[in-house]
Amino acid sequence: MPFLELRTNKQLSAERKQHVMKDLTALLAKDLNKPGRVIMINCRDNQDLMFGGSSESLAFIELRSIDLPEDQTVRLSQSLSSFIKNNLDIPEERLFINFRSFERHMWGYNGSTF
Numbered sequence: 001m002p003f004l005e006l007r008t009n010k011q012l013s014a015e016r017k018q019h020v021m022k023d024l025t026a027l028l029a030k031d032l033n034k035p036g037r038v039i040m041i042n043c044r045d046n047q048d049l050m051f052g053g054s055s056e057s058l059a060f061i062e063l064r065s066i067d068l069p070e071d072q073t074v075r076l077s078q079s080l081s082s083f084i085k086n087n088l089d090i091p092e093e094r095l096f097i098n099f100r101s102f103e104r105h106m107w108g109y110n111g112s113t114f
Helices: 014-032 070-088
Strands: 003-008 040-044 059-066 095-102
Touching: 003 014, 014 040, 014 070, 059 070, 070 095
Parallel strands: 003 040, 059 095
Antiparallel strands: 003 059
């Protein structure tokens, strides 16, 4: 159910992107207490992005999920920021994260909704 989209202006090799997506899946599975088999990741590298008038390395994350717990967004922000800093060498102050929560009937899967 969770869907994370990572956009960055850094260029990543195909192997590196696969590694990042697998590691983000594991991170979300742990942080959201969800099985990895229901987590979807999209990694868009080499994007035309600018932050504060600078094109230095940056990232934008959008995390969407059913009933995303609002009381956990600070912890999720810390976890994701640390991951981006440690794995992509992007400073935490060059990352925005957007959290979006959906009601179960607004998320389709396998020909139905949750």
